[in-house]
Amino acid sequence: MADSVGRQSDSINHATGKINRLELFKRKELTKEEKQRLRKEKKQHKKNKKDDRGPPEKEKEKEKASVPAPSKPATQSPAHKAAPVPVNASASESPVAAEKPAKSKAELRAERRARQDSERASKQGKKEGGQQSTSSKPKATPNELQPVVKRLPDHVQVDDPVALKKLAKKLERQQVRQINIVMLCLLSDCCPLTDDGFIQVFSEITLHIPVTVIHPSIVRLGLQYSQGIIAGSNARSVALLHAFKQVIQDYSTPPNEELSRDLVNKLSPYISFLSQCRPLSASMGNAIKYIKKEISNIPSQCKEEEAKRILQECIDSYINEKIILASEAISKYAIEKISDGDVILVYGCSSLVNHILCEAFEKQRKFRVIVVDSRPRLEGREALRRLVKKGIRCTYVLISALSYILPEVSKVFLGAHALLANGYVMSRVGTSQIALVAKAYNVPVLVCCETYKFCERVQTDSFVSNELDDPDDLIVTRNGKTHLENWQTFKSLGLLNLVYDVTPPDFVDLVITDLGMIPCTSVPVVLRVKNVDQ
């Protein structure tokens, strides 16, 4: 099966004839025998590995193997060793692996070493090619949803061709074909690749259009995400959950399958598709985890209609509890902190902060708002529109005027995209700047965040994992002159348009959640309490 999938991908890649951007590197042509031999070898090695250590460690090795620069031939052997077989096969192999006698391990290793030496000699001068043919089969489920192995999903390594190829193969296996459709060139007007892969905008590499497999509401959702029509982490999560409701509605259990298992498998390609359109946010990740748990908890004797109804209700109650009621609770706590005569600074457009300010205004608190905005998204204008419509007195500045305006400010209210397990706040780029300057002026910084946005990840800087946006957005035309028009032609120039950044907990004075007001360092306690509840 592995064989056929591999060959299928080859044929599709060649059939498109277009610039498959994943073919930046040359593919080495191994003979059929060599391929089979290598695969057997991999399987053997995998079995031996499973004797020594458990699967999670192996995946970590895979991850480490793919991270170092693929161009070094020296890394080929770890790539060899770590290359996994298809997950379905490996799942059945693990019981078998347990019975492997220890003696043959040494033999096999010696054999393998000899083979590798010979292959290394033959592959001298070829760079990533070797790795492509033996490239790892991708993992079945998105990594960020596996609670056991906590690490960053490999599709985030934008400039790593190996990771991209892995992802392509994974989508392959989930029968999501790789076809460049001309109709969707409206999305490809962003970011071409430079030859050495300096900047790549992830979401526009290729668009995977399903043939029969992806539900139309998910396709629509994916397009809305990548176009930026739906933006903001609450809006995205709610849209995702509504789309899933539609999917569940239209789902029918195939014969000889159980709803609880089959539906989860059906959802996985949708999730991969969506993460291709735009990387999943932490809130969406938590929502998906919740749905999958609910689906697998459906008792097997439940009739299909009944099960669908239960799931619809679960999703509705999730949205209601975690988003709508949570924002009510947060407003209640936040309004206590707003006193008359306050000057409140907000950044960008956070649905939660806007809601809090509108509620406080209705409760007759006297305050005025300063909205800080930044290019290229200029989301502050949306926040400004909403607040002014309510009748709140607002001032609008760009972020470059921040240190001018801060002496007037009494409090800063910030929204968050996610709260990380070490207390760092991940939010729209520019937030950490605001928190830093506010700290310098001794202005209290309050972050408002629902508990469903808390995630188990740990990150200490904004570079290790981030989302890249279209660099062409940074280009501005003034007086008929566009200075950066041909930035791609300059080899030494790159445009970086980051979407998120992380703020350290020392700059944040208070986090308001639906559980109450907590200091930034108590996020892991809340996560622990939540896990105990579940």
Add this chain to the structure above:
Amino acid sequence: LEDGRKLVEYFRAQIRGDPDVASAVAAIRSLLEFLRRDQSETILGLRENMTQAIRRLEETDSSVAVSSGGELFLRFISLTSLEHPDLSQCKNVMIERGELFLKKISLSRGKVGKLCHTFIKDGAKILTHSSSRVVLKVLENAAADNKRFTVYVTESQPDSAGKRMAQKLRKLNIPVMVVLDAAVGYIMEKVDLVIVGAEGVVESGGVINKIGTYQMAVCSKAHNKPFYVVAESFKFVRLYPLNQQDVPDRFKYTADILKTVKDLNQEHPMIDYTPPSLITLLFTDLGVLTPSAVSDELIKLYL
């Protein structure tokens, strides 16, 4: 109303009878007595009466500890399964738990003293602020351990509580010197550590204490001297002040002033808030905590 007056009398009698007792402990004793004498017919009525009683006591003594102690007491006694059909049985359960709570907290000062005195080394110079019974206990334990140390106490205006502290320390044969409140910066380079008590410990890990504590904390941070706070666990309160202004008015001034004075801006507050970034460690009967661990403990206590 009758009950309210009797309650306040009982409370005052407790404080007069045992001047060494923490005001929160006296309050809880009074609440327990109130519970025994209460005549309500339903559990809900009982709870309401208790809440009223706590309100009444707060009016008498506006310190943070009374408020937090009262709330914790109420939570503790109602946190059991009160599934008995008979009200008097439920009341008995609640009274039992109340007595258990009281016993626990009466021992808390001793526990804190035992924990903290090991941090005082031989030959140490200690700076403390105003008059705190917990700090006194700690220093007592250290002296009993045959350690030699000197203590500097600030005068702590407006009520000169520091002088009372100095007298008590002299009785224990501990060399003590009273300094002006304004001399904290001057004396900081001589001292090795700073130990203060607390009226309340807030959710962020900061403390609310007699006015002048914040100043002392800032000075000790500037000189890199450790700043220790000793407090019993019933002083943990569910407040989260962002700055000095954010502390509610009902804690800042004494009960009499709150009742009589119209314009509070003319009055001088009796307490201030010290943020957690300036505190090194907190010694409580729950153990030695860092300021960020206070929130964990609060979540455990209150949720």
